[in-house]
Amino acid sequence: MRGLILFRTFRNCRKKLWYHVLLIGCLLLVISVLSFNSRVLLQNGFSSPSSSVEEFYSKLPDFGYHNRNLRNILPYDGTHRRRNDQPTRKSLNKAYRLSDNWNMTLTSESSQAKVLMERDNEELEESGSVRKRRLPQAIIIGAKKSGTRALLEFLRVHPDVQATGPEPHFFDKHYHKGLEWYRNMMPGTLPHQLTIEKTPSYLITKEVPSRVYRMSNLTKLVLVVRDPVTRAISDYTQILSKHGGKVKSFQSSAFLNNDTTKINTSWIVIRIGLYVKHLENWLSVFPLEQIHFVHGENLVTNPGEEMRKVQEFLGLRPFLTEKHFFMNKTRGFPCIRKTINSKRWHCLDESKGRKHPTLPAKVISSLRRFYRPYNAKFYKMTNINFHWT
Ligand code: A3P
DSSP: OHHHHHHHHHHHHHHHHHHHHHHHHHHHHHHHHHHHHHHHHHHTTOOSTTOOHHHHHHHSOOOTHHHHHHHHHGGGSSSSOSSTTOOOHHHHHHHHHHHHHHHHHHHHHHHHHHHHHHHHHHHHHHOTTOOEEOOOSEEEEEOTTSSHHHHHHHHHTSTTEEEOSSOOOTTTTSGGGOHHHHHHHSOEEOTTOEEEEEOGGGGGOTTHHHHHHHHOTTOEEEEEEOOHHHHHHHHHHHHHHHHGGGSOOHHHHHBGGGOTTSBOTTSHHHHTTOHHHHHHHHHTTSOGGGEEEEEHHHHHHOHHHHHHHHHHHHTOOSOOOGGGEEEETTTTEEEEOSSTTOOOOBOOOTTSSOOOOOOOHHHHHHHHHHHHHHHHHHHHHHTOOOOOO
16 A cells, blocks of 8 residues: 555656656747847847837848848738837847848859859860850840840851750749759850840749849840730730630730720730839849840841840940841841851741731720830830830
8 A cells, every 4th residue: 555655656756757847848948949039139230129120121131122022021920010110029030030041042042153153264264165055144034025036046146156045944944953954054155155045934033033143143134125015916926826716815815804994914915015014123133234125126127236236235246237137028027147248048937927916906005005104114214215106
């Protein structure tokens, strides 16, 4: 009997002991988390949770559009506005965790890009007449159906340029494959040659500008733009030629409830033409001077002039002149030749310069009305008047 009592007492004590150990353990964990949080705040120059949001933003390094993202995240975080617009420690910590992540990604990606770029430069000095694959120094970022293929094919004729064939889609679809993969997509170049690629979907993909910036903040960007109304019709013509009769009519996709006053801005064909919106995203990372705008209509009617400006922007000697071009009257588009004495002309294939379907005047005027204010803002932002009506 006494033995049983002793055993029970011992078991109860042991239970209690475990409870205490567990309790102390939990307390220690909470204390260490709290002190870690405070340390994070102290390390970042915040003495108390009463630091203002503006103070917080001002202390953040420049993450391009990530900073803008943060401004969007914090106010809707729920933990943020206690009173007087002051963030709580929880929201500050969250923001720091986010910015730390970005910082880490940025640093590791940038240093990887730096190593690759430095290697490219060393090879430039060493390689003499040997062709090497290098990361592009210039990218044609869009816009789809504005003449991006024509521009790339024209540039390819320049002896100091090497261009990719298919669109690599690295920064939007294959980014996880890394810069080495991207480099392997590039053609071999001689030391004096410029590498260029084109992927028109870069223009509209939110993540792309900062990714390009991380590869190299010196990347030259080229944007071909065309009247957004004809661009949309051209895009739709391409969809029709790919999917034939299964496609909805232009009107039923472009307008909500078949009402020509209500534009369906979620339809990608319409959305791409909001150039000012996409450009804003690029300008939150790159300066305007680093983007060259090619007038899509002028590239057809006056390719010599447009190419002169492109060559100047890319730092190329003025090799391509109007003498390289010939207007193919039956197709209504210019073709190019390798040298001004050559008798062989290169015209783009049939998929470029398709005949567009005729749409009712009401549809066209509604689209014009819709795009007009966006175009006006785009002219202001670029300091160029494209004269789209
Ligand atoms: P359309 O087929 O609607 O006429 P992208 O290469 O960006 O997809 O653009 C295709 C558009 O490039 C064509 O649209 C066409 O208008 C334009 N383009 C400009 N220069 C051209 C050229 N020399 N040959 C063919 N198409 C050209």
